[in-house]
Amino acid sequence: MELQKRLGKYSKPEILNNLLNEQYSDLTISIKSPNPKGHHHWGDYFFSKALKKSFEKKGFNVVIQEREDWYDDNVKADINLVLRGVVEYKPNYDEINLMWNISHPDMVEIEEYENYDICFISSEKYANLLNDKANTIIKPLLQCTDPDVFFNEEDDSVAEDILFVGVTRGVYRDIVKDALKTNHDVSIYGMGWEEFIDEKLIKGQFIENSELHKYYSSCKILLNDHWEDMRDMDFPSNRLFDALACGAFVISDKIPSAETLFEGNIVTYEDADDLENKIEYYLSNEHERKEKAQNGKKIVLKNHTFDNRVDTILDCLKNLN
Incomplete structure (x- = not known):
């Protein structure tokens, strides 16, 4: 695969x-x-903002580049951190390049x-599999939460017995389908549900990220x-970390790390x-x-914040040769 070549501010040895x-x-x-540019309701954008804040606490200069601006020559970065979505980024030779694959592993080939x-x-299981196949450094780095955004604040006006947001x-x-087979109603927030469920169960199309912690x-x-x-x-999905940071009780589909982590x-x-039982x-x-x-909240706030993840990323960077 042909890589982009563009000079950054420092050479790799200087960056290290x-x-x-x-x-x-x-x-x-x-x-x-x-x-995409301007799509600030995407979860990836909020993830980027939280990551930016944690790097800035360490003193780094940080810029978020949305998809259309990835190759903007006016930005001279020393380190690129790519949140892998549905579109591939072509890294530069002269900069340090990091990928964080937080979802959809089936979209990325070994060569990338x-x-x-x-x-x-964002999976120990998949990181271990890749370690046996890919000729680069592979490290597990799970998703996490921003405690400044996700914290406990109860609000009776949005209280529900059973809630699904997505x-x-x-x-x-499947989880909505299974929940609606039980004897309980589910309050649902999210777009596109009119095609599948009774409209009376749909409480809203969208919840602002700044308000989500209340729900x-x-x-x-x-x-x-x-x-x-x-x-x-x-x-494990980011919702697990965000929800526990708010002190929510969560029932999830079965994924091994949801129980062990x-x-x-x-x-x-x-x-x-x-699920009914x-x-x-x-x-x-x-x-x-x-x-x-x-108990889940204590675990997340101690071990699974963006500050925790930035510490891990920096430790890995310092060990690069």
Whole structure:
């Protein structure tokens, strides 16, 4: 694959020397966000903003480049951090290039990973598989949350017993289908659901990111699911981290790390009957429900914030030869 060639501010050895000496204010990081220009309602854009803030705490100069601006010659970055979406980025020879694959592993070929100095993968399982195949540095780096955005703030005006937030993307998502087979109503926020469910269950098309924490904080049960390839390769979704940071109680489709990563404080289900039983049980056992939510919150705030992830990225960068 032909790579782009463009001079950055420093050569790679100079960049590495600045990193080792923690002269972060001399370095510029470009976060390549997969969202199209101006699409600031995408989760990828909020992810980029949170990542930018955590790097800036360390002293870096950080710019977010949306998809159409990835190759803007006016931006002279020393380090490119690509959030891999549905479009491939062609890295530059003269800069340090990092990929963070946070979703949809089936979209990336082995050869693409090998164009990067380090590839971070939001799945320990898939990172281990790639380590045996790709000729580059592969490191697991799970998704995470921003505690300044996702925190506990209950609001009775948006309180629901059972809540699901997410668009359909043209698919009747299994967890919603299974939940509606139970004896409970589900309050749904997201676009495209009119095609699949009774409109009375649709509470809204969109929740502002700045308000989402109130909805997570105020529901009794938050439902979570994963796209099939993410479930198969054990990519825990960002909603798990965000929801627990708000002190939400979560029932999710079955993904191994959902149970192990959060030490049993995420409840998973097998099928519609199992979901019915677990909804009934946890609605009737408020103390246990709240205990799991609070335990999960402590785990996330200690181990799974953007600040945690930036520390890991910097440790890996300092070990580059």
